Amino acid sequence: MSAQSIDHVVIRFAGDSGDGMQLLGQQFTHAAALDGNDHATLPDFPAEIRAPAGTRGGVSGFQIQFASEVIHTPGDECDVLVAMNPAALVKNLDDLKPGGLAIVNVDRFEAIDLKKAELASNPLTDDSLANFRVFEAPISTLTTGAVEPFGLNRKQADRCKNFFALGMMFWLYSKSMDPTRHAIERRFGSPFREANLAALEAGWSYADTRELHPLPFEVPQVPHIPDARYRTVTGNQALATGLVIAAQAVDRTLFYGSYPITPASDVLHALSVFKEYGVVTFQAEDEIAAVCAAIGASYGGAVGVTGTSGPGLALKSEAINLAIMAELPLVVLNVQRAGPSTGMPTKTEQADLLQAMYGRNGDSPMVLLAPRTPADAFRTAYEAVRIAIHSMVPVMVLSDSYIANGAEPWRIPDLDNLPPIAPPPPPSPQAFAPYSRDPESLARPWIAAGTPGYAHRIGGLEKQDVTGTVSYIPKNHQRMTELRAQKVQRAQALLQPAEAKGDPSGTLLIGWGSTYGAIKTAVARGRAQGHALAHLHLRALNPFPPGLAEVLSRYDRILVPELNSGQLCQLLRAHFLVDAVPLSKVQGQPFKVREIHAAVELLLQGEPPEGALA
């Protein structure tokens, strides 16, 4: 069978939150990965586990871009939308390209289905799909027919329809079905195994005989892929893996204290199966207990880590200050979500930056790092442990929902290339004082409770420099406040210098965290049009990397795209007295490349860049 070759494709699968759209998306992702396509994914699902079926509120989506070239985002617009019901269709239609292909499950377009989706008329028969190509498939009926031999009841049979749809997409993009066949065999018992396999095959055959498209497409392999081993990882998986490997590097127990919270819970799930690595996970009674137990473990010499999202971070702030004051290593994962308050738990945002930076009583600086992609979360977690132990400070990792749930290929690292992790060398018991300091990092010694010859007391009260005795002496408090700030500042020695990619002058786009792919792609697009643009993406937000002031000074204009109301922009203006301009998006969704690209155009024309989001 011949196929038409294309460079990149964006597909979105959309259905009810119980329709298995996430599983379908993950299976398609794995197939693309094995074929050597670069890929990036964007799961988008409601907070409710099973919102009322057929309603717009219950629509669960999974978007993937896969390509024969290097890509950095899951794509702005879809080439193909697979819609399992009318709500899924209308909710996602805005993101389907003009002329794009909508594959719809026509079995779910009865009057009652339209009513659930709050539609006055049937979009299949009115004019609302005029700009698209529509392929109507009776997916429910055909699935039920295909699985008929296996004795499933109606409801069970209908639940196989995600694999039918997946079979159709595998045909359309010439993907091997073997990895999914194996996954079904591993994951399901009889008779669901046989039924899902039959649905998958039936979907493929249906697309073939009905000619879903005159010719199937093929997205070739990315050229020159290094011959290495890869995994497709989500950000949360990468964080968990990074923590385990960092703890092994320093030869300490990894202790993870957490309280379930979206979108951080998957880190707890991932770590709780790593028991043979000696990982201790503690599901605490609340967010405060989770961080306090991590601090207690750190006092006992373990790598203490806690994970949460914004509302939980608010609860942990007093305890984080205890770690700052006691000068104990601690890693805090904050997988951000849209706030304030409960906000939108499954939607992404970067609006906890100032909370992380300043949201504690007293002068209490801490190190802040941010992963830029799901795979990058591995190295960020590793660096967080490294800095926490090197400098005896708490370190916060600011991930977000988009990184946490998004997936991309990760080249499995060579462990020998990772920097070593080591605590400050301990003094002899005779020379020991709890708050004596390493002259370079200013870190105090990390003596695990229980170590003979070093018994000592620490706590949250201000203490005398060196001895650690409780102290209210005015000048000592000033000195200790400065020392705690200097420790954070000196962690700069462990950071890569600031580097802008692109033109050496002109307009600089500066971002942090999950906006990396969209900014990078927008800058490449603008430069291709002849604009002088550069991109600087911060891995560390406190301290800022060495050389940042110098880089900023080279550019006439600075644009700061962020998924918040301009928080990094404020910090840059305050720290460097530069006229940075924000591009603030707070819609619970990541930036589209075209939004940033349009903002650059507006900025260059002297217009407010916010217009790009209108």
Added chain:
Amino acid sequence: MSDLSRRDFMSDQTIRWCPGCGDYSILAQLQTAFAQIGLPRERYAVISGIGCSSRLPYYVETYGFHTIHGRAPAVATGLKLARPELSVWVITGDGDGLSIGGNHLAHVLRRNVDLSILLFNNRIYGLTKGQFSPTSEIGKRTKSSPSGVVDPPLNPAAFAIGTGATHVARSVDVLPKHLREALVDAHEHRGSTFLEILQNCNIFNDGAFADYTDRAHRDDRILYLKPGAPLVWGKETLRGLVQDGFGLRVEILDGPEQAEDCLRHNPSDRNLAWALATLEGPHAPLILGTLYQTQRPTYESEALRQISDARATLGEGDIKRLLRASDSFKVRRE
């Protein structure tokens, strides 16, 4: 056994409690108990929250951590999971443990982490200078309740029994020998010990327990619990506890021979423990000793056993295997 004495557990810090505070006596008995238990100093870790009682770790020459308000049980849980070989002590008070930290106290007792939890109950907030606490009695006039407290007090021992604690005991600051034995018992119990220590705040709530503990009448108002012994007390008037429905009733006994008609203490009887913890009335005694004690696996032993079991089954974790998990792949060459 080590040959350390109480003096070896005294730190060089100046003690800053008010003169006459009951905390001095508790500190002295804890230091003495540490010497009696016989572990080297570094094997003890004393973890506290916030409040007068929580300053105690600074005064003990062991590992110590003065943490934040109400959270000592959580910090101690993390430490015990990281260092199960340590003898970990939690120092808390009626405000720290039962008000701001009530959640943690409930859960640490439910889990049965092997900790000795000492709750200094003086029925007042001392360090913040005299507001009512969750164990202050109804009607008590304090700085923050000038017209009298309206919320009923919490019963610490009943709370602990309700959480599923495996060892619930009570002692008092003015009975050094009884207190010292209770502290040693706390160490020896495998699992969470909840030891309520009645403690006099001579500044803001002086004489809170004097009705029971004054030398003049203590012999007639304190019931010392001993396993297997009849529940009787009193010197001038001999009294005893008899079963009354699901509860207990105080009876005046004609003579010691009538003790045989009274209930005998059985620390493993949770219903009896509940009845003792909640006993009230004009002639109800102050009940000291172990109200309840049972054995079940500790939290940390079960949690760490899952790790050793996984290692026994799967072998020590191999990072290479972790990285090359089942979903890892090499790209198919075209």
